[in-house]
Amino acid sequence: MLRFVLRRLALIVPTFFGVTLLAFALIHLIPGDPVENISGERGMDPARRARLLHQFGLDEPLPVQYARYIGHVLRGDLGQSLTTHDSVAREFATLFPATVELAFFALLFALVVGLPAGVLAAVKRNTVADYAVMGVSLTGYSMPIFWWALLLILFFSVQLGITPVSGRIAVQFDVPSVTGFMLIDTLLAGDLDAFRSALSHLVLPTIALGTIPLAVVSRMTRSAMLEVLREDFVRAARAKGLPRWRVIVVHALRNALIPVVTVVGLQIGLLLSGAILTETIFSWPGVGNWLIHGVQSRDYPVVQGGILLIAGIVIAVNLVVDMLYGVVNPRIRHA
Amino acid sequence: MIKRTNRRAVTFAVMALSALTAASVAAKGTLVYCSEGSPEGFQPQFFSTGTTFDAVSVPMFNRLVQFEIGTTNIVPALAESWTVAPDGKAYTFKLRKGVAFHSNANFKPTRDFDADDVLFSWNRMADESQPFHKLTAGQTFAYFDDMGMKNIVDRVEKIDDYTVRFVLKRPEAPFLADMAMDFASILSKEYFDTMMKKGTPNAADVYPIGTGPFQFVSYQKDATIRYKAFDKYWGGRPKIDNLIYSITRDATARYAKLKTGECQVMAFPKPADLDAMRSDPQLAIQRKEGLNIGYIAFNVEKKPFDDKRVRQALNHATNKDAILKAVYQGNGQAAKNPIPPILWGYNAAIHDYAYDPAKAKELLAQAGYPNGFDVDLWYLPVTRPYNPDGKRMAELIQADWAKVGVRAKLITYEWAEYRKRSKTGEQTVMMFGWSGDNGDPDNFFVPLLGCEAVKGGGNVSRWCNKPFEDLVIKAAQTPKQADRAKLYEQAQVIVHDEAPWIPIAHSVRFDALRKEVHGYTMDATAHHYFDKVELAAP
Numbered sequence: 001m002l003r004f005v006l007r008r009l010a011l012i013v014p015t016f017f018g019v020t021l022l023a024f025a026l027i028h029l030i031p032g033d034p035v036e037n038i039s040g041e042r043g044m045d046p047a048r049r050a051r052l053l054h055q056f057g058l059d060e061p062l063p064v065q066y067a068r069y070i071g072h073v074l075r076g077d078l079g080q081s082l083t084t085h086d087s088v089a090r091e092f093a094t095l096f097p098a099t100v101e102l103a104f105f106a107l108l109f110a111l112v113v114g115l116p117a118g119v120l121a122a123v124k125r126n127t128v129a130d131y132a133v134m135g136v137s138l139t140g141y142s143m144p145i146f147w148w149a150l151l152l153i154l155f156f157s158v159q160l161g162i163t164p165v166s167g168r169i170a171v172q173f174d175v176p177s178v179t180g181f182m183l184i185d186t187l188l189a190g191d192l193d194a195f196r197s198a199l200s201h202l203v204l205p206t207i208a209l210g211t212i213p214l215a216v217v218s219r220m221t222r223s224a225m226l227e228v229l230r231e232d233f234v235r236a237a238r239a240k241g242l243p244r245w246r247v248i249v250v251h252a253l254r255n256a257l258i259p260v261v262t263v264v265g266l267q268i269g270l271l272l273s274g275a276i277l278t279e280t281i282f283s284w285p286g287v288g289n290w291l292i293h294g295v296q297s298r299d300y301p302v303v304q305g306g307i308l309l310i311a312g313i314v315i316a317v318n319l320v321v322d323m324l325y326g327v328v329n330p331r332i333r334h335a
Numbered sequence: 336m337i338k339r340t341n342r343r344a345v346t347f348a349v350m351a352l353s354a355l356t357a358a359s360v361a362a363k364g365t366l367v368y369c370s371e372g373s374p375e376g377f378q379p380q381f382f383s384t385g386t387t388f389d390a391v392s393v394p395m396f397n398r399l400v401q402f403e404i405g406t407t408n409i410v411p412a413l414a415e416s417w418t419v420a421p422d423g424k425a426y427t428f429k430l431r432k433g434v435a436f437h438s439n440a441n442f443k444p445t446r447d448f449d450a451d452d453v454l455f456s457w458n459r460m461a462d463e464s465q466p467f468h469k470l471t472a473g474q475t476f477a478y479f480d481d482m483g484m485k486n487i488v489d490r491v492e493k494i495d496d497y498t499v500r501f502v503l504k505r506p507e508a509p510f511l512a513d514m515a516m517d518f519a520s521i522l523s524k525e526y527f528d529t530m531m532k533k534g535t536p537n538a539a540d541v542y543p544i545g546t547g548p549f550q551f552v553s554y555q556k557d558a559t560i561r562y563k564a565f566d567k568y569w570g571g572r573p574k575i576d577n578l579i580y581s582i583t584r585d586a587t588a589r590y591a592k593l594k595t596g597e598c599q600v601m602a603f604p605k606p607a608d609l610d611a612m613r614s615d616p617q618l619a620i621q622r623k624e625g626l627n628i629g630y631i632a633f634n635v636e637k638k639p640f641d642d643k644r645v646r647q648a649l650n651h652a653t654n655k656d657a658i659l660k661a662v663y664q665g666n667g668q669a670a671k672n673p674i675p676p677i678l679w680g681y682n683a684a685i686h687d688y689a690y691d692p693a694k695a696k697e698l699l700a701q702a703g704y705p706n707g708f709d710v711d712l713w714y715l716p717v718t719r720p721y722n723p724d725g726k727r728m729a730e731l732i733q734a735d736w737a738k739v740g741v742r743a744k745l746i747t748y749e750w751a752e753y754r755k756r757s758k759t760g761e762q763t764v765m766m767f768g769w770s771g772d773n774g775d776p777d778n779f780f781v782p783l784l785g786c787e788a789v790k791g792g793g794n795v796s797r798w799c800n801k802p803f804e805d806l807v808i809k810a811a812q813t814p815k816q817a818d819r820a821k822l823y824e825q826a827q828v829i830v831h832d833e834a835p836w837i838p839i840a841h842s843v844r845f846d847a848l849r850k851e852v853h854g855y856t857m858d859a860t861a862h863h864y865f866d867k868v869e870l871a872a873p
Contacts, residue, residue, distance in 0.1 A: 030749070031748065031749040031751055031752030031755070032749060032750070032751020032752050032754075032755060033751070033755075036751045036754055036755045037751060038383065038477055039481075039754070040383075040754070041754070041767065041768065041769055041770075041793070042481055042782060042791075042793050043758060043782065043788050043790075043791030043792040043793025043794065044481075044758070044791055044792065044793075045790065045791045046790070046791070048480060052475065055473065055475070056473075080472075080473060082473075083375045084375050084376055085376065085471060085472070085473045085474055091556070094556055095556060095557065150587060153587075153588065153591050154591070157591055157595055158591050158594055158595060161595060164595070164597060165588055165591040165592045165595055165597055166583055166585075166588045166591075166592060166597075167558060167559075167581060167583070167597075168558060170597075171365075171367050171559055171579045171581050171597075172365070174552075174553060174561060177555070280584060280585060281585050281587075281588060282588070283557075283558070283581075283582060283583040283584060283585065283588060285555065285556060285557035285558040285582075286557075289557055289584070290557060293372070293373075293584075298751065
């Protein structure tokens with residue numbers, strides 16, 4: 001197990017260079033630069049333009065800029081935003097809990113609804129229930145997030161008026177940020193109305209972001225279950241006369257979960273990228289919203305730093321997921 | 336549910352309920368504004384975007400002079416009156432007495448606003464040796480630089496505690512309008528000195544202290560900005576108690592929040608939503624003629640546009656009415672001059688080039704292009720305040736020009752790239768536009784058509800005309816507005832005849848609000864002011 005972890009950790013080095021190089025190259029490939037972004041329709045005296053480029057460190061050849069950037073990153077310095085001039089790491093830390101909160105609930109939603117739906121579809125194979133689950137999940141999977149999100153807002157918030165349109169909490173609540181997680185902060189502040197407001201603000205973004213993972217989880221659970229249900233040990237369990245639910249949940253589902261766990265691990269990356277769209281539409285003050293704005297304003301340090309941090313988190317989560325296999329499935333040994 | 340809970344929980348629920356009622360009573364004086372983005376920071380001198388001005392300089396700061404809301408007339412603010420030296424090279428401001436600064440947890444002002452604050456605020460931008468000039472690493476005084484203030488103002492002198500004099504390097508009539516702009520906001524010298532003594536000088540740029548109608552309360556990045564009314568505001572305490580900016584980048588979400596009452600005023604409604612908004616009995620739409628111009632610029636350094644007959648020909652060949660209908664959908668007015676008619680100095684007597692393809696063909700033949708020519712037409716890749724749909728406009732122009740034999744190929748680039756290329760003079764014909772900063776005609780003519788602006792790239796037609804240049808320079812150095820207006824009127828005759836552009840349209844701006852909002856007036860320079868707003872009981 002230790003050797004497995006060490007080997008995986010060693011892989012982080014090339015991944016780090018790959019991610020930083022990719023982020024650096026991509027943002028520099030986008031036309032325009034931060035100085036152009038300042039001037040807009042206004043002309044800019046070439047001398048002043050040169051001075052600003054120098055000040056932002058953008059007047060040097062790209063390889064030099066990249067090397068300097070890596071040097072700073074290795075010393076733990078992700079730089080400053082070119083628009084707010086605040087530290088990238090601090091901005092990320094302020095906004096990341098909002099993204100985690102949203103992604104957590106989206107995943108929870110996907111699992112709580114997706115697992116039973118997948119099991120139901122497998123057990124009732126080729127019935128109306130199966131077709132319904134598969135049809136809905138295929139639709140969900142194919143739905144563009146921004147469109148689905150707007151549809152949710154228009155129906156639940158504008159037509160029915162039962163959910164708020166956007167944001168994390170109603171504006172009348174000014175809850176001090178302790179953990180950055182709104183649900184926890186509102187409870188720490190002892191304000192139940194604020195908690196309820198925060199919870200109601202989570203509903204639509206959770207559904208919008210959780211729909212695709214939900215579809216993936218239910219389809220994966222269904223196919224894994226179908227396979228496991230054909231296995232001898234399931235037949236043996238049935239033959240023993242165990243109750244049907246026990247065979248399905250304890251014998252079949254536990255084994256079917258292995259591929260599902262893998263897929264769920266991969267969803268973390270998808271959740272974070274899906275969060276970019278979801279956050280933009282729901283004005284959710286998380287890192288996705290922040291990254292989009294960074295790209296629009298050519299805020300190089302924000303985009304590079306943000307991508308690097310998110311990539312690091314995705315790698316870490318996947319490592320944990322790989323280690324979890326051993327727990328879920330004793331047959332896999334990381335020797 | 337309540338039946339099964341114990342007594343304490345019931346008491347708690349009742350308390351929570353009464354807290355909720357109390358909150359909604361207190362919230363009556365709270366206006367929520369759905370703004371379009373986060374401010375870059377809370378310092379009025381560093382930044383140059385409207386979003387930041389709306390969040391910083393507008394609610395929390397004042398200038399020596401200000402624009403009367405809804406117009407570009409300059410009226411007293413922190414200066415009660417001013418005089419201009421006969422040679423136009425010195426402006427003496429008499430300052431208002433009894434103007435209080437805000438306070439916060441780290442700072443309680445011991446004195447009112449005076450001349451020291453004016454000198455401090457100005458020198459912080461102008462004087463590189465001033466200790467606060469380089470306080471925040473990486474920050475520049477962008478707008479101050481953009482407006483070329485270093486070449487205009489020589490120094491600021493304190494005559495006495497309530498009199499300051501700005502000594503200019505040259506006569507510059509637009510100077511007064513410049514002083515009403517956001518970057519000229521007045522900071523508290525005492526605040527910066529106090530924070531310096533406490534060892535946290537940077538905090539003064541993060542937690543703003545101004546003299547404006549609202550005080551800063553808190554900011555949650557990308558989510559909300561909170562302000563409260565400043566009781567001691569010299570212009571009279573605002574009628575609302577609290578002002579909250581609910582940052583909502585998506586225009587559709589802003590509209591939805593306006594409908595559900597999650598905010599009462601929204602920034603920048605989508606033109607496509609206007610009709611639906613008008614038919615909603617809960618909403619009111621305000622409109623304001625924009626301080627802007629959308630235009631097509633010919634690069635006069637390139638053939639065949641070095642010949643003014645060709646430029647005039649294409650002016651005749653372009654059907655502006657059709658563009659206004661199809662692109663602006665009634666939310667714009669046809670342009671015949673570089674400045675909009677709401678600006679003083681507008682030459683109403685100019686006769687626009689009539690849509691006349693036959694005349695256009697004749698002019699092209701005279702210029703030696705009887706069979707027309709091929710040309711690249713650059714069009715805007717994004718929606719801008721002065722042009723809602725660049726592509727559609729380009730298609731219409733392409734069809735118009737085809738009728739006179741000019742075969743336009745439509746080209747565009749990513750927006751930042753588009754601007755970057757335009758500044759190098761790569762374009763032959765391009766679509767562009769401008770939104771005015773300060774309501775002075777100088778702010779259109781000089782940055783867009785002046786000879787200096789060819790170098791900086793703001794003059795995308797790269798047209799540099801001596802008689803025109805002489806007129807606008809003379810106008811800038813002439814003190815009286817009526818005299819200046821005459822010079823600008825003459826300058827417009829030259830622009831019309833020389834035709835470096837096809838002026839297309841001045842667009843109309845809209846704000847959407849809920850019916851319970853009273854006393855809101857749209858501002859001419861596209862800022863959003865809330866100090867005169869009242870909320871009726873819904």
